[in-house]
Amino acid sequence: MFPNPHFVDSNGIRMAVFEQGEGPAVIMVHGFPELAYSWRHQIPVLADAGFRAIAPDMRGYGQTDTPTGVAQYAAAELINDLIGLLDALQLERGVFVGHDWGALVLWQMAMLAPERIERLIILNIPHIPRPDVDPIELMRSKFSEDFYIVNFQDSNDADIAFAADPGHFFDVMMRKNQITRALFDQLPPQMKVLSLLKAMAREASGGEALLSDEERAYYVRAFEHSGFTNPINWYRNWTRNWKALDGVDQVINIPTLFIGAADDVIIAPEQIDAMKSLVRNLTVEMLEPCGHWTQQERPQDVNRLIVNWLSTKMP
16 A cells, blocks of 8 residues: 655655655655656565665655746755755665656766765666757757657646646556567657657557556546646756756766666667766666556566665665
């Protein structure tokens, strides 16, 4: 059973925290469009394995506060939320696990506040070297204005469309077995541009629904409450986050487990390879077949990899 939340003051916001178990702390950080609930398969297993499993609804999501303004969702604020969570729970350090945007935030935290991270476990999104050019401009030139991250920058069309029918949004978004890496690589370039607005406009999607009716209802209720604008505001800080890393050492020395998904077409295999020279103490595990929603699509394998790796890395 998914635990009930308790609430802590973290970085000036009221954060909903779901936890179970006792032992070394493992803090799980969700991405978009997810929640602490996205770790529902991991929390009891980690607790049974002797860990204190902790998953917050991040700023702008679920039962945690939703401050107004794009700058409130910069990576610096999100990192300070996690540091504030550690302080509120009287933890000097913790093992951090991140997926999707949670991974992006944790990579930055590993560069900016490595002393608060005991071990690092990342799902799907590799450590991508900071480019010399604003990444939004790179995406705009490579993928066009239709690409969802670019579209989020200049328009609130997605905020409105997603909020108009959250149930359809999750029916479209959270699916498995939609496409393999091999098939994706054969597509023409224009078909590789991920437009969430165009996906929402379709009545049917490929693959299979990932969520049960009960799980779908949990997500729908949460996003009916919090809306989509503030979660999307995380994306609207992409340029601000890039500027904040100017001159920051990109090398990470924290022991790190990376769990990749072979069919997560958001990530190219060469991006995973490029990470290896920047993360000095790195273990890479790839799940195949597996798409983007790794900890929900392949929970038993993710749990096994995390528990086995921690058993060899934790004193």
